[in-house]
Amino acid sequence: MRIRLQRDIDRLKKQVVSLATLVEERFRLAIRAVECRDADLARKVIIGDAEIDQKEVDIEEECLKILALHQPVADHLRYIISVLKLNNDLERIGDLAVNIAQKAEVVASKLELPIPFDYVTMSQRAGEMLEESLNSLVNLDLHLAYRVCAQDDEVDFMKSAMQLQFAEEIRKAKEEHIEPLIHLFLISRHLERIADHATNIAEDVIYMITGEIHRHKGFEYHHSEE
């Protein structure tokens, strides 16, 4: 029975890594679609979302099957519960990549409008947090998971800075640039939410390893924007 449980958990691990890899790839494509004003690439991300949704449902069903069949305890139980939660975060990151791609499609035709925010830095920071949270998951690296949690404030700060810049830009914007500017502003908010979900994943990894619920530990967790 224990051998079967381990075999099922090993299979589940592979499914999680496969979803995580796919979600990270879609995030990178969405970011590139904005940077390169590439509407075709954006479309690819949008169309590909159904694949992520299916993988999420498969992982959830696998977790429920393992719980019902093996009634795991201790470490194994904690592992399954953590996967159930971070599975949801991975799917949401996939949705946010789609949201970014939808806006990339709109701004793709506005080649003359530069991105008025420090979009590259923000997308890099969010991308690093995502990558590190996934690495902490794959390698069960507690140190790395804590590092991701500590970075969340930085991206929150960037988001607030972009809100001010947006207000500034919109004041002097040409009539026809107002809508694409709103889309670019919303992209910065999606990026911040991706960083939030990466933080959630890192928190789940911390729980997975230590059994400690790490949410709401700092003041910033209570009051920062979702």
Place this chain on the structure above:
Amino acid sequence: MRIRLQRDIDRLKKQVVSLATLVEERFRLAIRAVECRDADLARKVIIGDAEIDQKEVDIEEECLKILALHQPVADHLRYIISVLKLNNDLERIGDLAVNIAQKAEVVASKLELPIPFDYVTMSQRAGEMLEESLNSLVNLDLHLAYRVCAQDDEVDFMKSAMQLQFAEEIRKAKEEHIEPLIHLFLISRHLERIADHATNIAEDVIYMITGEIHRHKGFEYHHSEE
């Protein structure tokens, strides 16, 4: 053992109802803080968030304790898993109420600026969805849960309409109104996300009752904004 399990589940139910009631109350206060330009009320919602966070952690710990202690199967297992998930949605709705309250604080001093969107209708619709999703949870009402899921598109549509109105308003806005207008626009996005979380709760109730995963069932689930 079975009697103890039932007793623990009954206690868990009470905890969930208590959190749900609190979250709904905070949502109503945040909405009222915007409508009445009441900065004191907004502050109350912001300060009260720690209480919601604590209740969420307590419920999660209770779920994990029940899983480890009783190793429930079938209906009971499904109940615990559903609670683990919707617990998270409840806490996020609490966060979004805080986000709305933070913006209510900013716009409270701008009495001369009318809310340029149909904010009342949108907050009513989101509030109804939240109320109905919580009723479907408390009464295990499958019919009501399906109805909540069917309403999600309507709020999505309102959000898109508000984005167009925002672009329109910002074009003709006075310099000093640009920032409060951005805050009001972001409130409409928070409302739409509250409706999303209400839909998630209804989906969890459907799973709780039927064992069927109801997510990603319609095209709108794949491609709508988070």
